[in-house]
Amino acid sequence: MTVKPFHLGWFLNGTSVPAWGQPFSGAIGTQWQSAEIFVDLARAMERACFDYVLIEDNTFVGDRYGDSMEVYLKHAFQAPRQDPMIVATLLAQATSKLGIIPTAGSFAYHPYMLARLVGSLDQLSKGRMGVNLVTGTSDRALQNYGYPGMGEHDSRYDTAEDFINASLALWDTWEPDAVVADVHTGVWADHTKVHRADFESATYSTRGPLNSGPLPQGRPIISQAGGSPRGIAFAAKYADTVIAIQATPAKMKEYRDKVREAAVSFGRNPDDVKVLFGIWPTIGSSQSEADDRIAAARAGVAANLEVALAAMAKSTDIDFANVPLDVPLGELGLSTNGTQQFAEFSARNATLTLREATIARSGAAGPALAGTPDHVAGLMEDIMAEVGGDGFLIGTNGVTRRFIAEITDGLVPELQRRGLTRRGYSFDQLRDNLLEF
Numbered sequence: 104m105t106v107k108p109f110h111l112g113w114f115l116n117g118t119s120v121p122a123w124g125q126p127f128s129g130a131i132g133t134q135w136q137s138a139e140i141f142v143d144l145a146r147a148m149e150r151a152c153f154d155y156v157l158i159e160d161n162t163f164v165g166d167r168y169g170d171s172m173e174v175y176l177k178h179a180f181q182a183p184r185q186d187p188m189i190v191a192t193l194l195a196q197a198t199s200k201l202g203i204i205p206t207a208g209s210f211a212y213h214p215y216m217l218a219r220l221v222g223s224l225d226q227l228s229k230g231r232m233g234v235n236l237v238t239g240t241s242d243r244a245l246q247n248y249g250y251p252g253m254g255e256h257d258s259r260y261d262t263a264e265d266f267i268n269a270s271l272a273l274w275d276t277w278e279p280d281a282v283v284a285d286v287h288t289g290v291w292a293d294h295t296k297v298h299r300a301d302f303e304s305a306t307y308s309t310r311g312p313l314n315s316g317p318l319p320q321g322r323p324i325i326s327q328a329g330g331s332p333r334g335i336a337f338a339a340k341y342a343d344t345v346i347a348i349q350a351t352p353a354k355m356k357e358y359r360d361k362v363r364e365a366a367v368s369f370g371r372n373p374d375d376v377k378v379l380f381g382i383w384p385t386i387g388s389s390q391s392e393a394d395d396r397i398a399a400a401r402a403g404v405a406a407n408l409e410v411a412l413a414a415m416a417k418s419t420d421i422d423f424a425n426v427p428l429d430v431p432l433g434e435l436g437l438s439t440n441g442t443q444q445f446a447e448f449s450a451r452n453a454t455l456t457l458r459e460a461t462i463a464r465s466g467a468a469g470p471a472l473a474g475t476p477d478h479v480a481g482l483m484e485d486i487m488a489e490v491g492g493d494g495f496l497i498g499t500n501g502v503t504r505r506f507i508a509e510i511t512d513g514l515v516p517e518l519q520r521r522g523l524t525r526r527g528y529s530f531d532q533l534r535d536n537l538l539e540f
């Protein structure tokens with residue numbers, strides 16, 4: 104079966120350094136402030152012709168596990184995390200083709216502030232910017248901004264919809280040809296082509312126009328990660344790229360089909376919504392080396408179960424320190440107002456205990472891909488053949504320069520050799536590259 108080329112994104116877990124104690128991690132535990140390893144990563148991504156790097160974020164230090172920050176800080180788990188907008192600026196400066204998508208919580212900004220910030224970044228990067236708009240998965244993030252906690256799940260998406268509509272109205276305040284910069288007539292901008300937004304909704308209002316001027320891309324790339332029906336509807340209505348984690352190719356296909364159907368129901372061309380699936384590959388020079396590394400990772404999780412449980416506690420808002428480890432998940436009846444995808448994880452692993460499911464997952468959701476570059480490239484080809492598109496979001500539980508090289512100098516050349524991923528960028532702007540295939 105021939106597979107059409109697919110897209111590659113990198114899922115950067117913020118600028119935290121949880122791999123600081125691992126082999127081949129250099130001195131990242133003490134050098135993290137300069138974010139140099141992430142600059143190296145961006146340059147390597149660009150060499151490997153990734154479409155974009157997505158900078159994940161949540162704006163709090165975890166303490167859900169056992170009601171303490173201890174595990175999170177001891178293991179540098181998602182803390183420290185520098186502001187993704189600042190990191191995006193640094194990565195934009197270090198690259199010229201790679202797309203950059205920082206995450207923003209709708210609760211953490213006013214739409215005008217975000218529209219101006221991302222608009223400015225789109226200008227500075229010459230049209231390579233996006234924004235991953237999230238509604239938050241924990242009360243803690245909201246509490247840092249003065250709210251008591253998260254609103255009810257679906258109503259968060261209603262607020263996010265107001266937010267995005269306000270932002271779009273602001274990005275649209277400058278017509279593309281408003282700036283003429285004509286030295287002969289002495290006119291820099293044609294004021295008849297710059298408009299007020301005059302946006303009013305239940306949650307936000309904004310007057311406009313945006314004082315930072317037009318964006319090279321008109322609007323930045325919108326990324327979304329909704330997993331629930333309401334989340335999928337939101338993504339299908341607004342997103343240019345949807346990021347998702349699904350355990351099997353069948354689930355990926357089902358998810359992508361749902362997003363595409365929903366996009367059609369909103370009058371959009373489904374090919375304009377690129378769905379990228381999270382994978383956490385383990386690459387070795389031989390199959391046995393890769394298998395050994397998976398076994399070592401599982402043993403590491405088993406020996407330090409609290410780290411994996413604390414990670415899940417942070418994203419689900421469930422305190423796993425108070426959940427029995429050796430009772431089947433199906434009997435526990437856990438639920439959350441955070442990510443609804445945990446319900447799916449519980450249902451899929453209903454017969455496993457929390458301990459067993461956590462070790463099997465080994466800190467990474469998505470399908471297990473392990474082996475030589477050639478073998479993993481083949482697995483990715485097979486998955487895309489079954490799913491139909493549109494690509495993968497590659498992640499790791501902790502960036503080291505060794506892992507970067509395994510992907511960009513090991514795996515990607517194999518994908519390119521098979522004609523599955525691009526060997527060069529056809530365009531300067533992110534949207535054009537995303538829409539190329």
Ligand SMILES: Cc1cc2nc3c(=O)[nH]c(=O)nc-3n(C[C@H](O)[C@H](O)[C@H](O)COP(=O)(O)O)c2cc1C
Nearest residue numbers: 159160206237239328329330331334346348442443
């Ligand atoms: C690949 C991926 C990346 C995500 N990145 C973030 C993030 O950076 N920050 C955040 O607060 N939530 C993030 N989320 C959580 C989503 O925003 C969303 O809450 C989650 O997918 C659940 O969707 P649902 O609420 O529609 O079930 C991410 C989810 C996925 C699947």
